[in-house]
Amino acid sequence: MHALPDTEGKLAENVIHFARALRKAGLKVGPAQVLSAIEAVEAAGFTRRDDFYNTLKATLTVRPNEFETFHQVFTMFWRDPEFLQKMVRSMLPLLQTMGQDTPEAKAAQRRAEEALNEGADEPPEDAPERDMLELDAQMSLSRTEVLRSLDFEQMSTAEEAEAAAAIAKLRLPAPPLKTRRMAASHLGHRPDARAMLRDALRKGGEFTALPKKAPRSRPLNLVVLCDISGSMSAYARMMMHFLHSLVWAPNAGWGHVHGFTMGTQLTNISRALHQRDVDDALKAVGHDAPDWQGGTRLGDALHAFNKHWSRRVLGQGAVVLLITDGLETGGTETLAKEAERLALSCKRLVWLNPLLRFDGFAPKAAGVRTLLPLVSSFHACHNLDSLEDLTAALGGPSQKPLFLSQL
Known part of the structure; x- marks a missing residue:
């Protein structure tokens, strides 16, 4: 030695x-x-x-x-x-x-x-005095503004806790879906013949006011497919906070909220996310998904979802959030087939990709080039500002990626 x-x-x-x-x-x-x-x-x-x-x-x-x-x-x-x-x-x-x-x-x-x-803020008694540097913070950004623009992957433990508290207050718009069934409504534009005849029978055959009807609406379901591979671990943790907040948001407007993780396998984490305490929910998610920070096979995960869960959670139409960087380790043939089936089965397929934080992002990876033509809209999810932009974007029309011409 x-x-x-x-x-x-x-x-x-x-x-x-x-x-x-x-x-x-x-x-x-x-x-x-x-x-x-x-x-x-x-x-x-x-x-x-x-x-x-x-x-x-x-x-x-x-x-x-x-x-x-x-x-x-x-x-x-x-x-x-x-x-x-x-x-x-x-x-x-x-x-x-x-x-x-x-x-x-x-x-x-x-x-x-x-x-x-931690615990080292107090200097020792015999420490030499140091010159104090005064800074003019008049033109500096506030802590909240810095936190909102900071990448999730660059956050310290304390900053992640603050970001999680801010994420818990975010909401996603959930415009209701109009169905073919009709319901009585004084704001409707179509006459309700059946209601008019029933009213006439009660009044001896006399017709009075003309009843109106309008299409019924029901809340959409939300399905979240989140990549938990090593390259997505920092963002996946924040997305779990986001998904938990959507599950427990009062009057969120969504019907049922379902969550799935994609790694080396597909895992249904919906039951874990329905625990009221966020820490208990995330602990249960980690227990249910043993492939956290492992590899990723998007094609196989989407195949498992389409085979075992698509009819259960997408039967009446749903909005699907696909959270992944698109870095597929397997072949793209299966990915293209299963992603196309998923896009045809849901009401709207929204892709959240943290790689959009780079100004010079280009669809060069094979997985990215495969998924882009099939999604309804394409958004970033790397910081708090991007999540707020997402809430505004989902309330409007679908946004096709601007660089589809590069494919």
């Missing part, structure tokens, strides 16, 4: 503290991983910064999307002994910030700062 003699006894304690900081930043680090990290560091030693960094990274991370958060937490955690008083000075390696100025790096850095700053 290459550890320094005076730090061997503190090795396990410091690695445990580091693992706790990773958990606060959003990484799922279990006890088995912490034990493996301690054993690996004892075997490899930590005389070199790179060896220590790579050893912890190999044992405490699982998915590639966790690497940036790990780097930010590692950089801030082992940088300064006063940043977390439980660190031992002689054990801390000297680090240089190597993060890139990308949205993913900034989001990971915010999560790292939030995890490490």
Whole structure:
């Protein structure tokens, strides 16, 4: 072992503290991983910064999307002994910030700062005084405006909680569907002959006022198909909050609201979303959908929906929200066939794609090119502003994608 003699006894304690900081930043680090990290560091030693960094990274991370958060937490955690008083000075390696100025790096850095700053707001008594920097916030955006335009994938844990509270207040318009059946109405334009004859029989054959009738209306059903693959995990969590708010919204105007997740398999989460508490509902959704953050096979998922659920939930016409980035890992032949069947079975097929947050978005992926001609409208769903735009768009006529000419 290459550890320094005076730090061997503190090795396990410091690695445990580091693992706790990773958990606060959003990484799922279990006890088995912490034990493996301690054993690996004892075997490899930590005389070199790179060896220590790579050893912890190999044992405490699982998915590639966790690497940036790990780097930010590692950089801030082992940088300064006063940043977390439980660190031992002689054990801390000297680090240089190597993060890139990308949205993913900034989001990971915010999560790292939030995890490490918890309980560290009060400076030590012997800390040197620092110059205070005064900022003129006259032209700066308010916190609410910044939150509304912030991408869901770039949000810290606290920002996600604020966004979830804002999503709970959003509503989707639900214009009623006119049916062929008629009902008595003084605002109707068609005469009601049967009502007129019944009234005449009661009055000895005399005709008085002319009864009118109008078509009956009924609420539309809403069906949500949400992609929960790894590339959609951050957006899928917010969409679950959105769907739960639609289920429990008072006087929402929808008939029945059904929810399904699409990953390596199709899962019906309607019963889970009908739990009143949102935390209990999301916990039940995670239990019912074991393929969360896995792969995605949109064609197979839509095939399962059309085969087992289409007649049950789309029998009287429904609006379908298809939430996915369109990155199909399987073939597009099945996807095209099943998406076309879905579009013909529903009243309106609306596609929500977080990739529309990019100004230069173009339909280059095979799955995107397959789905675009079949949907009624195409919208973004990457932040709060885009969800509010969606509520306005669904209340109007269908909007075909503007770049269908590129296909």
